C-alpha cells in the first residue's frame with residue numbers, strides 16, 4: 001500500500017507513522033528524519049538543508065525530490081511505503097505522481113491529520129526527540145519516565161532547533177501557504193481522507209487504520 005500523511009507540523013504525523021507503518025509492514029519514509037540524519041552526520045546534503053530547516057522554510061524542491069527518488073528506489077519500498085512530510089507543496093505532489101507512474105504504480109490514499117493551530121503549538125513546544133532511535137515524546141502528553149532519557153532505548157532526548165516559538169509560527173505559515181493546497185489537490189484526485197487527529201494516540205491510530213483496512217486484502 002502507498003500512503004501519504006499530510007497535516008500541519010505537530011499534527012502527529014511522525015507519531016502515527018511509526019504505528020501505521022508497523023501495522024502494515026511497510027517502511028515509514030520521513031523526509032524530515034532523513035534531513036536531520038544528514039545534518040547530524042555532517043553530510044553535504046545536511047549542510048545545505050540546515051539553513052532552511054532552522055528558519056522553518058522548505059528545503060528546495062530539486063534537493064528534496066532527488067532524495068525521495070533515491071529512497072523510493074530502494075528494495076524495501078517496492079511493495080509500498082508511508083510518506084511522512086513529503087510532498088510538502090503541489091509541485092512535489094505532481095513530481096511524486098510522475099515518479100510513481102514511471103514505476104508503474106500510484107498512491108492509494110492520502111490521510112490528512114486534522115488538528116487546530118493551538119493544539120499544534122502545544123504539541124510542538126513540548127516535543128522531545130531521541131537522538132539515538134528517533135522516538136518522539138512530549139513533556140506533558142507523553143513523557144518518558146526519566147527526564148531527558150528515552151524509555152525505548154536509553155538515548156538522550158533533545159528539543160529540535162526548529163521547535164522554538166518564532167520558528168513554529170513561521171512553519172505554520174509555510175504550511176498554510178504551501179502545503180495546505182495539497183488537501184484540495186488530493187481531494188480532486190479522489191484519494192483524500194480526513195482523520196480527526198485529536199485525542200489519545202491509540203484512538204487516532206485506530207481511526208487511521210479503519211480507513212486503511214479498506215485497501216488490505
Ligand code: ADP
Pocket residue numbers: 007008009010011012013014015016123124126127128136137138139141142197198199200201204
Ligand atoms: P509531526 O510529525 O506531525 O510534526 P509529531 O508526531 O512529532 O508531529 O508530534 C508532535 C508532538 O505532539 C510530539 O511531542 C508528540 O509526542 C505529541 N503528540 C502526538 N500525538 C499526540 C496526541 N494525540 N495527543 C497529544 N500529543 C501528541
Ligand code: AMP
Pocket residue numbers: 009031032033035052053054056057058059060064084085086087088092162171
Ligand atoms: P518535519 O520533520 O517534517 O517537521 O520537517 C522538518 C523540516 O525539514 C521542514 O521544516 C523543512 O525545512 C524540511 N523538510 C522536510 N520535508 C520537506 C519537504 N518535503 N520539502 C521541503 N522541505 C522539507
